[in-house]
Amino acid sequence: MKMSCRICLVPFILLQLTFFPAAVGAREWPDKSVNVQEPFGAAQSGHFNRGLSFSSEGQRISAWSSGEVIWIADTGNPPGSVPGEGLIVLEHSDGFRSSYRGIERRPDLKYHVSGGEWLGYAGNDVWIFEITDVERSRIVDPISLLPSRNDMPPVSIGQVEMMRGSDRLDIRDGMQLTPGRWIIIVNEVYSDGSRAIPVEISLFWVGERIGSLRFDAMAESDEGIVMEIPDPRSYDFIYNPDGQVWFRDVLLNAGKGTLELRLRDETGRVVSGSWSLSVR
Amino acid sequence: MKQRGVFLIGLILISVYYFLFPRGSGRELIITPDSLTSLEPTESSTGFLPGRTLAISSGSRAGFVNDDHELISFYSSDKMAVDDHWLAVSGVGGLDLLEPDGRLIARIPDSSFPVSRNGNLYLYRDDAGVLLKIDPTSGRIMWRMEYISPVTVLDGRQGRTLVGLLDGRVQLIDDSGKLLLGYSPGGSRVEAIYGGALSSNGSKIALISGLEPQRFILLEERKNGFRPVAHHNTKTNFRRSVPIGFVRDDRQILYESDGFVTAVNLNGYVIQTIELSGRLVGWLDNLMTDTLILLGREKDDVIVKILSRHDLTLFESRLPIDTTGILRDRNYALVIGSDNLGVLEFSVQ
Structure with a gap:
């Protein structure tokens, strides 16, 4: 019963x-x-x-x-x-x-x-x-x-640039760079709303993760509003003065390797772009 | 014996008459219409002569009048704040901080809302939760705060700034940006700050906080910091900004209630109600003989009410529907409308 x-x-x-x-x-x-x-x-x-x-x-x-x-x-x-x-x-x-x-x-x-x-x-x-x-x-x-938007087209990777001092170069396969610390700028992370939203941006050099930005939540801190990535990161850490996502102090040692950028979107899909670089 | 009885009854009657029946003091409050000025935007200083200036603002317009309540300059902008000594206008290129005669004090590259509070200038960007305090004499940023919650209360006096937040927090910040007080009233089902004011010497804070119950809280500065010294339930549940302020040399606090105004007399913490039609939109105190003027707005009416020092109604009348505020200048009350400025002179004869 x-x-x-x-x-x-x-x-x-x-x-x-x-x-x-x-x-x-x-x-x-x-x-x-x-x-x-x-x-x-x-x-x-x-x-x-x-x-x-x-x-x-x-x-x-x-x-x-x-x-x-x-x-x-x-x-x-x-x-x-x-x-x-x-x-x-x-x-x-x-x-x-x-x-x-x-x-x-x-x-x-x-x-x-x-x-x-x-x-x-x-x-x-x-x-x-x-x-x-x-x-x-x-x-x-x-x-x-919110209910997921599985029907949205996946994210696309925009132009990626390598910057040191006044040098600013568009990244391409087979590019030759000098060893040392570089700034990597990722353009057009967010499209015009016609594609899925990226929620995590990661950078890999020879298979090792060298930077990651995750946009989950923000909170107050002594330095103002910070994004929890999960470590608190300020606006200036994530964006350059032009509002482009940047990874600062990326150390590239001498040798050949692959630089890979991975974008995970709101639906969990991962889109990546990779470039073979020669550092010497 | 009979004579003595008559004498005693007579004495009692005289005493009763003397103590209970009102007598004319020989002094009456006289209100005289003084002038009416049209408020037309000038966008530049016209007829400016050195001397005292008085700031007036009406909705999205603001400017200055001189000692004779003649219009000197009047500006129009959706983002504007004004004080007797400066005017802040937000434009495409940022914020222009101007002298009353129109001379530029500073240009601040920020498109936030300027806010004026008792001579203090703030910039608030609501979509980013950023609050700046600006030195109005130079345009220098004195401090900067960022909040995850909307700012619902902002007041400044004596080098102190009171900030109330929708998440239920209250902060008191000094001019160096140091946090003097961080306080969360609590005690309500919904935590939020709906109203708040600083006393003129900055040592008392009056708050309206929370929903169910909505509460009045008074904090007072003691040797070891601010302490809650009084609180009561307001029997309201406003879900918007609640007007509240200290009046009569900080001896009384006024706040809006449902269809009336509550007055909290700090001497003895006596709570009384003052009838006022509609929402409380402004007040003036100590204009003449300790009077208090209240401005209320109903759907189709603006009501002005003048109260005696004992909060007895001396005068109540309707004002034009476009009345937006009321200002004090010496013994004058300036009634600000959307197109006109009416001046009433108060005197005692």
Whole structure:
């Protein structure tokens, strides 16, 4: 008898999951997933992008998951408020807070919203979706907490440059370099949003990993906001003044070898590029 | 015996009359309309003469008036902050820090929002969580902070800056960038800071924090640092910035409540309510004979209310719907609208 009751529960739970996803804490894209313009951690005028930037002017923006509105900053702010209009923050029961920055709130927004319930319209500029892990005091990459985008084309590797002093050379197969410390610049890590988002960039020299950048979460430190890679790394460590990803102090000893760049994207796929170099 | 009874009853009646019935003091508060000035953006200094200037701002416009409340200059920008001694305008090339006469003090290559608080200048970039304090006399960056949480409260007095954050933290920072206080009130289901103010000498901090319950907290500086000295539940659950401030020489704290204003008298920690229609959008204190002026905004109305030193209503009236704020200048109240500046003179006769 007990067994039959348990069997009865299975279709009931499946029914709940199918028709009432919000009730079981389902997480949804707050905007169309193809509207992503800039990923988490991208360079934004000298700062890390703290979330996913979307471009979808006038489109409805919805709640990532069910939660409670805890902050609204809009044109009705009392005089003397700290600037920052168009911000809605939700608190979720699983220890996360989600922020929707740059949106026009719907007038009849209620304080308790379900996942997928619309919050407002995207403003005329990009709007930014952020997720904060309150317990751990970190801003996390939303892409890791959203339904996966397996249909996105894989990442592509842009131009890679070798730099020392005033010398700046495009990397190519069979290139000859002098031994010593080099700066390796990786261009166009982030595409225009038409491809999957890279979440880890690694550099290998003769099979040994010599550098790795992972964009999982950022936190406060004495030096400001740092990316946890997992060691804290500042913006200046990851990006050069032009906003390009760079690996500094890459030591190349004399000899022949292969330099390999690997990009792991949001779906777990790895794309790599390699170049045979002669260092002497 | 009968005469004595009549005398005693008469004495009682006189005492009752003397102590209970109000008497004219012979001094009355007179409010006289003084002038009305049109606020037209000039974008440059016009008719500037050396002398005292008073900063005015209305929405996305700001500028200066002279001693006679005549408009000297008026600027328009979405990112602007103004003080009696400077104006900060954010543009494409960065932030221009200007003298009241329009002369450039400094150009700062930053497109953040400028914020003015009691003579202090801050730059806040909300999408990056970056807060800078700027020396308004030179444009020098005094300190820089980066936060993972939105800044919800910012106040500055006596070389101290109060920062409140949506994650429930409060910081007090001195002009060298040293953290004087790191505090999290706690005690609510949702931790967040919704309102905060520093007293004029920087030794007291009033806060509105949390949801369910939303709480008022007063911190006071003692020998061994800041300590919470009073708190109570506000019976509100605002999910936006809550106006709060010290008034009457720091003897009273005002904050917005649901449909009224709560006044906390620090002498004895007496809490009282002041009726005010709509949301609290501004106040003026000590204009004349310890009066307090409150500005409230309802959907289609702006209400001004003048209170006596005992918080009794002296005057209540509607103001034009485009009224955005109210300022004090000596014994004048400047009512700022989106297009006009109205000046009221207060006197006692």
